[in-house]
Every structure is written in C-alpha cells, then in structure tokens.
Amino acid sequence: MNIAVVGLSHKTAPVEVREKLSIPEPQIESAIAQLASYPHIDEVAILSTCNRLEIYIVTSEADQGIREITQFLAEYSKLPVLSLRQHLFMLLHDDAVMHVMRVAGGLDSLVLGEGQILAQVKTTHKLGQQYSGIKTILNRLFKQALTAGKRVRTETSIGTGAVSISSAAVELAQIKVANLAACRVVILGAGKMSRLLVQHLLSKGAVQISIVNRSRDRAQELAKQFPQQPIQIHPLSEMMTVIADSDLVFTSTSATEPILDRAKLEMVLEVQRSLMLFDISVPRNVHADVNELENVQAFNVDDLKAVVAQNYESRRKIAQEAERLLEEEVEAFDIWWRSLETVTTISCLRNKVETIREQELEKALSRLGSEFAEKHQEVIEALTRGIVNKILHDPMVQLRSQQDVEARRRCMQTLQMLFNLDAGEQFS
Numbered sequence: 001m002n003i004a005v006v007g008l009s010h011k012t013a014p015v016e017v018r019e020k021l022s023i024p025e026p027q028i029e030s031a032i033a034q035l036a037s038y039p040h041i042d043e044v045a046i047l048s049t050c051n052r053l054e055i056y057i058v059t060s061e062a063d064q065g066i067r068e069i070t071q072f073l074a075e076y077s078k079l080p081v082l083s084l085r086q087h088l089f090m091l092l093h094d095d096a097v098m099h100v101m102r103v104a105g106g107l108d109s110l111v112l113g114e115g116q117i118l119a120q121v122k123t124t125h126k127l128g129q130q131y132s133g134i135k136t137i138l139n140r141l142f143k144q145a146l147t148a149g150k151r152v153r154t155e156t157s158i159g160t161g162a163v164s165i166s167s168a169a170v171e172l173a174q175i176k177v178a179n180l181a182a183c184r185v186v187i188l189g190a191g192k193m194s195r196l197l198v199q200h201l202l203s204k205g206a207v208q209i210s211i212v213n214r215s216r217d218r219a220q221e222l223a224k225q226f227p228q229q230p231i232q233i234h235p236l237s238e239m240m241t242v243i244a245d246s247d248l249v250f251t252s253t254s255a256t257e258p259i260l261d262r263a264k265l266e267m268v269l270e271v272q273r274s275l276m277l278f279d280i281s282v283p284r285n286v287h288a289d290v291n292e293l294e295n296v297q298a299f300n301v302d303d304l305k306a307v308v309a310q311n312y313e314s315r316r317k318i319a320q321e322a323e324r325l326l327e328e329e330v331e332a333f334d335i336w337w338r339s340l341e342t343v344t345t346i347s348c349l350r351n352k353v354e355t356i357r358e359q360e361l362e363k364a365l366s367r368l369g370s371e372f373a374e375k376h377q378e379v380i381e382a383l384t385r386g387i388v389n390k391i392l393h394d395p396m397v398q399l400r401s402q403q404d405v406e407a408r409r410r411c412m413q414t415l416q417m418l419f420n421l422d423a424g425e426q427f428s
Contacts, residue, residue: 001042002062003141005096006069006088007054009108013087015225020077023048024227025127032133035072040064043138045128049120050199050225051109056100058137066090097333100141101326104149106158112315113158113322116203118149140336148329155325158318166196166252168307169278170204172299173248176276180206186242188212188259189252190219193280197250198222202229210246212239244268249277251285261287265296280304338408342399345412348421350392357384 008021023031028046035044035055043058055073059065070088074081091099099108104121106113125142128134134142152158170180177183185206187194190213201209210232213219223231234242243249243265253259260277269275277298279286290298361384365377395415402408415421 001137002059002065003056003093003096003137004059004062004065004069005054005056005091005099006066006073007047007052008087008089009052009054011108012089017077017079017084017087018051018053019225020079021053021073022050023053023076025123028127029131031072031076032128032131035069036133038065038068038072040068043135044133045124045138045142046133047103047121047124049117052103054100054103056096056138056141058135062092094330094334097141098326098330100145101148101329102323104145105152105322105326106149107152107319107322107326112319113152114199114203115153118146118153121149122146137337137340141333144329144333144336148326151325151329152322156318156322158315158322165280165301165304166193167200168304169250169280169299170197170200172304172307173250173276173278174204176297177248180204180248183247184208184210184245185248185250186210186212186246187250187252188239188285189254189281190215190222191252191254193252194250195222195225197252197280198226198231202226210234210242212236212242240264240268243275244270244273247275249275251277251279252281253285255281255285256283258283258287259285260290262289262292265290265293269293269296278304339400342408342412345415345421346396346399349395349415349419352419352421353388353392357388360384 008018010018013021023046028048031046032044035041035046035057040059040061041057042060045056047054047056053073055069057065057069070081070085073079073088074084077084100121102108104118106115106117109117121142125134125139125146128138128142173183174180180201183206185201185208187197187209190211194211194213198209198211207229209229211219211222212234214236216233216235219233223233239259243260249260251260265275272295274295275297277286277290277296279298279300282301284300286298286300288298290296361380365372365380368376399408399411399415402411
C-alpha cells in the first residue's frame with residue numbers, strides 16, 4: 001500500500017485556478033464518496049482552504065490512484081487535464097507524509113507558522129472519518145500530523161513575529177489595541193495586500209471587517225475567499241463615512257496621491273474620536289499631516305519594515321528547529337507503518353496455529369466420547385489454548401520489538417517460509 005497526495009496551493013496555482021478547485025464543506029461528503037468509488041483508492045481525505053486543495057489517498061497502485069485523483073479534479077474544476085496538470089504537485093509515501101506534517105506545522109503556509117491551518121487539518125481529519133474516507137492508515141497519519149502541528153506551536157515560537165508588510169501591520173495593530181475582536185476595522189483597497197490583511201486580521205481574532213474599494217466586484221471576490229467570516233463591502237463614495245465609524249484603518253490602494261489627509265479626517269471625526277491608520281501602500285495613501293490631529297496615529301511602510309526585519313531571521317531559524325521536530329514525527333509514523341507488516345504475519349501465524357488446534361481438539365474429543373467431552377471440554381479447550389499462546393508469545397514479542405527494518409523483514413520471511421503462511425492480504 002502507498003500513501004499519495006495530489007494537490008495545488010498558492011505556490012503552484014493562481015487564485016483563478018484555486019477558486020475552481022475549492023471544495024466547500026457541504027460538498028466534502030459527495031467528493032469523498034466519488035473518490036472512494038474509484039477502484040484504486042482505498043482511503044481518502046480532502047484538505048480545502050483558500051490557499052490550497054490537497055487530496056490524500058491510500059492506494060495499492062500509486063500511478064492509477066494519482067490518475068484517478070487527477071481525473072476527479074479535472075471533472076470538478078471543468079479544466080482540461082493538460083492545463084490542470086501544470087498546477088498540480090504529486091508526492092508519494094515519505095514525501096507525502098513529510099508534506100502533511102509541514103502543512104500542519106504551518107511551514108508550507110503563505111505566512112510561515114500561521115495558526116489557522118492546524119484547525120483546518122483537524123477539520124479534514126474529522127470530516128474524513130465522518131464520511132468514511134479515512135480508515136486505519138490515514139487516521140494514524142492525520143493524528144500524527146496534528147501532534148506535529150501542536151508540537152511546532154508549543155515547542156517553538158514560530159507563530160509569533162511578522163514576516164510580511166501585511167502581517168507586520170496587523171501585528172503592530174494588535175500590539176497597539178490589545179483586542180482586535182473589539183475593533184471596527186476598515187481596509188481601503190481589494191488587491192493582494194488587502195487579501196493578506198484580511199487573512200492576518202482573521203487569524204488574530206478580528207471579526208468586524210469592512211472593505212472599501214472602487215470596484216465592488218473585486219471587493220466581493222476578495223470577501224468570498226473568506227466564507228467563514230462576514231465582511232462588509234462599501235463603495236469608494238462611502239469611504240469617509242465608514243472611516244468615521246471605525247477604530248482601525250488599513251490602506252492598500254494603487255492611488256499615486258494620498259487619499260486621506262488631515263482636512264478630510266477633520267471633517268468627519270468627532271473631537272475625542274481616536275483612530276489608527278496603517279498605510280502599507282507605496283506611494284503612500286495617507287498624508288503625513290494626519291499625525292497633527294490629536295487623537296490620530298498613523299504608521300507607514302517604513303514603520304512596518306522594522307517589525308518585519310526584526311522577525312524574519314529569527315523566524316527562519318525557528319523554522320529549521322521546527323523541521324527537526326517534524327522529522328521526529330515522521331519517524332514515529334514510519335515505525336508504526338513498518339509495524340503493519342508484522343501484523344499480517346502474526347495474524348496469519350496465529351490463525352494457522354489456531355486452526356490446527358481446533359481441528360486436533362475436535363478429533364481428540366470425538367475419540368473420548370460425548371459424555372467425557374461434555375464434562376471436560378472446557379478444561380481441555382483452556383489447556384490447548386494456553387499451550388498455543390505460550391508457544392507463540394516469544395516469536396510475536398521478538399517480531400514486534402525488532403527495530404531494524406531489514407532484520408524484521410528477514411524474520412517475517414523466515415516465519416512465512418517455515419509455516420507456509422500466505423501474508424498477501426496485508427490490509428484486508
């Protein structure tokens with residue numbers, strides 16, 4: 001049996017492709033059912049987020065299983081296989097195992113160490129079990145991945161420290177206000193930087209978010225990428241009204257001149273109204289003169305670069321430390337995976353010996369006569385069962401405890417040859 005993963009992410013596909021392959025939670029059940037119906041897919045789990053879609057399978061024929069996933073993705077997205085394939089990555093066994101560990105640990109995320117992905121992996125595990133896609137092997141794999149993700153976050157500090165201008169702006173805002181959930185937040189602009197702002201704001205607990213943009217369609221497209229949180233959309237004509245009713249303003253537009261200045265804010269802000277502005281645009285969207293207002297604080301890109309610079313190097317070193325933790329979890333899974341080989345051999349051996357015991361016991365009892373058999377059968381049954389268990393005990397313990405892969409395999413082959421075992425049905 002093989003573990004394989006086929007998918008795409010922010011690294012391999014643009015948003016216009018990713019959105020065609022997003023599988024919302026209400027459709028996960030039917031998608032799992034369809035994938036599980038393919039002849040070469042024995043187990044399946046689907047991880048679908050705004051930045052990735054990954055399908056994990058257990059298959060006896062890796063090439064055929066991957067082909068079946070690709071066919072499913074092409075049908076679901078209505079994209080030709082040839083154009084879709086250029087955006088897909090495909091990983092087998094050891095690489096697939098390490099990949100899910102890295103995903104759960106936040107090392108494969110757009111923002112290194114982001115916390116939201118761990119909850120999404122947990123949901124994937126839960127839904128996979130609920131809809132009968134996940135069985136023995138993927139159950140163990142996802143449990144190990146969740147353990148890995150938790151270890152990365154508890155044993156390293158990878159979840160702290162901004163590594164992009166957008167995350168720096170949100171991190172700085174969090175420092176300044178302490179509780180983002182209580183703040184009314186408005187974002188001016190609906191481009192890539194604004195998308196990242198929304199992503200970071202949600203991960204830090206913000207719940208009251210509005211987007212102001214010249215194009216309403218583009219703002220709505222951005223909001224659709226975050227279906228878990230309602231986002232208010234406003235046209236540019238309502239900009240000052242929305243700002244007047246907000247606590248935090250993030251600006252990320254392509255304007256070449258400032259769109260906010262002291263004069264505009266003075267017209268709408270109440271005298272005691274406090275406001276924080278985080279301008280991540282170049283050229284700047286916010287004129288420097290807003291700082292002349294008593295209750296207004298403004299921060300620009302240069303203020304934020306310092307936050308990024310302070311954190312990037314430490315984050316990179318923490319990621320290396322996290323990789324070592326993940327390798328430990330991969331090894332733990334691999335030990336369990338290899339132990340499955342012994343399960344079948346042990347089961348075959350026990351079944352064979354048990355069959356012999358039952359046959360010989362039946363012969364003996366028939367020779368002893370029905371009166372004796374009824375009176376003493378329980379004692380003789382216990383005696384023969386005890387003999388079998390004691391004979392099998394040491395070989396089973398030695399086989400399970402053998403850590404060296406090749407040595408264990410030789411032991412199994414010897415048992416299979418000596419006892420003429422058929423261990424072909426390994427995962428039935």
